[in-house]
Amino acid sequence: MRRMKTILVTGGAGFIGSAVIRQFINDTPHxxxxxxxxxxxxxxxxxAPVSTSPRYAFEKVDICxxxxxxxxxxxxxxxxxxxxxxxxxxxRSITGPAAFIQTNIVGTYTLLEAARQYWNGLxxxxxxxxxxxxxxxxxxxxxxxxxxxxxEETAYxxxxxxxxxxxxSDHLVRAWHHTYGLPVVTTNCSNNYGPYHFPEKLIxxxxxxxxNGKPLPIYGKGDNIRxxxxxxxxxxxxRTVLERGRLGETYNIGGWNxxxxxxxxxxxxxxxxELRPQGAPHARLKTYVPDRPGHDKRYxxxxxxxxxxxxxxxxxxxxxxxxxxxxxxxANDDWVRGVTSGEYQNWVEQNYTNRSL
Ligand code: NAD
Ligand code: DAU
Numbered sequence: 001m002r003r004m005k006t007i008l009v010t011g012g013a014g015f016i017g018s019a020v021i022r023q024f025i026n027d028t029p030h031x032x033x034x035x036x037x038x039x040x041x042x043x044x045x046x047x048a049p050v051s052t053s054p055r056y057a058f059e060k061v062d063i064c065x066x067x068x069x070x071x072x073x074x075x076x077x078x079x080x081x082x083x084x085x086x087x088x089x090x091x092r093s094i095t096g097p098a099a100f101i102q103t104n105i106v107g108t109y110t111l112l113e114a115a116r117q118y119w120n121g122l123x124x125x126x127x128x129x130x131x132x133x134x135x136x137x138x139x140x141x142x143x144x145x146x147x148x149x150x151x152e153e154t155a156y157x158x159x160x161x162x163x164x165x166x167x168x169s170d171h172l173v174r175a176w177h178h179t180y181g182l183p184v185v186t187t188n189c190s191n192n193y194g195p196y197h198f199p200e201k202l203i204x205x206x207x208x209x210x211x212n213g214k215p216l217p218i219y220g221k222g223d224n225i226r227x228x229x230x231x232x233x234x235x236x237x238x239r240t241v242l243e244r245g246r247l248g249e250t251y252n253i254g255g256w257n258x259x260x261x262x263x264x265x266x267x268x269x270x271x272x273x274e275l276r277p278q279g280a281p282h283a284r285l286k287t288y289v290p291d292r293p294g295h296d297k298r299y300x301x302x303x304x305x306x307x308x309x310x311x312x313x314x315x316x317x318x319x320x321x322x323x324x325x326x327x328x329x330x331a332n333d334d335w336v337r338g339v340t341s342g343e344y345q346n347w348v349e350q351n352y353t354n355r356s357l
Contacts, residue, residue, distance in 0.1 A: 006031045007242075008078035010063055010111065011085030013042035015197045016135070019235040020082060025050035028239075033076045035069070036085065037062040039099075043344045045335055046196040063107035066114065073118040080131040080242055081115055083108065086166065089200055090139075093162035094293055104165035105172070108134070112176045119182060133242045134173040134186045138227070138252065138299050139163035141188070149302035150188075152250050159294050170250075177248050185245040187238060190254040190301045194231030194321065195328040199339060202226075202261065203322075206268050207329045208336065210282040216269075220291035222262035225298040229255035230321035233314040240312045251310070254301025257318040267318075271326045 007024060011017040012034030024032050026049075036042045038060055050056055057076070061068045063085050085107060087093065087100045115132050122130060141150040142157030158167040170186055177184040197204040206216050237253045245251060259267075269282035276282075306312045316324070329336060338344040 004029045004031065005079035006033060006076055008033045008035060008072065008076060008081045010035045010081070010083045011042075012036050012058075013038055013044055013047065014084060014088070015041075015046075015194075015201075016192055016231055016234060017082075017084040018043075018046035018196055019194065019231045020084070020238055021047060021056065022050050023232070023235045023239065025053045025056055029055075031055040031057070033057045033059060033072065033078065035059045035061045035063065035072055037103075038345070039087070040345070041088065041198055043196070043198070043339065044347045045338050045344050063111050064102060066110050069110055069114040070117065073114055078118075079126065079129060080133065081111070082133045082135065082238065082242060083111055084135045086169075087162070090160050090162045091200070091292060093160055093165070097161035097165075100161050100165040104162075105168045108169035108172055112172060112182065116176060116180055116182050130183055131242055131247075132173070132176075132182055132184045133238065133245075134170065134184060135238065136170050136186055136188045137163065137166050138188050138190045138254065138301050139296065140167040140170055141299075143296035144298040144300055146298070149300045150252060151302045152188075152252055152305055159296055163296075174248075183247050185241055185247065186250040187241050187245075188250060188252050188301075189234055189237075190227035190229050190299055192229055192231045192234050194325050195332070196335065197231070197325075199336075202264065203268065203325065204329065206265050207272070207326055208340070210269060210272050210285055211276065211279065211330070213279065214285065215287040216265055216282075216285045217287055217289040218261060218265060219289060219295060222265070222288070223260050224295055225258050225260050225300070226264075227254045227300045228257040228259060228264070228318055228321070229253065229314060230316035230324075233316055233321075236315075237306060237312045240310050241306070244310050246309070251306045252301045252303055253306060253312075254303040255314050255316075255318070256301075256303065258298075258300050259318065264322075267322055268326060271323055275326065275330060 013036040158164040273280040
């Protein structure tokens, strides 16, 4: 998309959404409207590098609030929606599934209906070019055995309340395309990691605990496998699919980086031993804890379709991406302190509430 467009990003104060917005503002001429409810996972400090741009606007809105979502469409007249807002943490979905059902299913439905009403009222190029991009996860496919990869044809077999809610949202998006013709694309991605990741997830939790001399809790035997992708590679893939993905299609996105959790933790400890020798050996902090209920054994994405059709492939290897990530956490004490102290939740009213573009 070369001419300036307005992209409405939901969940833009989260880990991946903020990476997408930083790329749009830094690398493209487009405007971005960030719709985010600012749950515990939303952090406007992650947008500090771009939030003063005249091409960025923030709307503190819950995607389940139909009237407010309709107002945002009316006021900002977007050319595309990138839908990332979600409850995203599997462990929280096990202890409290209600928010997952509400945001991931009811919220996606509410957004789809607002997008459909808005799109129905468009005409000409604006209508033809409109896109609704749904951002989803490889967890909808369930768990793999020792061999094979998830492809776009793999049957859905979600196992956690989180993945079941994301699978439901994928089905709603598909139905809104087939029934109403809404121009949609869907992507299903593997585990992301990188800067600005909330430290409840494996990689940032291990980095920060290791730096603070706290235990590194490894679920079960640590032999579960995830396929890791650096967040900026994901953001680039999302922009590629938004621009050139075929309507009604889904694209799997992954890093071809399968690692056991133990391998990930050992790699973090080795980098920290080098960068913070005073805490070495960090691996002494590894602690085995009871397993996550229903813990999926292995995820691995076949990212061949997006590479063949759209020419996307990751730029970072796991080694380069992980080193950048550890270095970022060591260099960004302000962001880390804001999150760990809870201060980041007071940032909205004080700093970035801004409705105009
Ligand atoms: P995140 O938890 O870091 O961020 C989610 C954002 O959504 C937060 O800013 C939060 O405030 C916002 N939000 C939550 N409920 C909302 C609501 N009702 N209304 C408006 N905003 C709301 O999540 P993430 O890791 O950045 O993931 C983003 C998306 O990508 C999710 O849809 C997730 O399922 C998907 N995904 C994540 C990964 C991963 O590894 N993190 C991998 C594949 C797909
Ligand atoms: O696969 C994509 C998914 O990746 C996304 O859809 C989710 O939003 C995202 O949270 C992530 O889910 P996981 O459950 O794989 O991520 P998490 O970081 O919670 O856990 C990664 C692995 O590490 C998993 O096997 C559980 C394990 N783990 C996690 C934590 C937090 C531990 O062993 N110890 C921990 O403390």
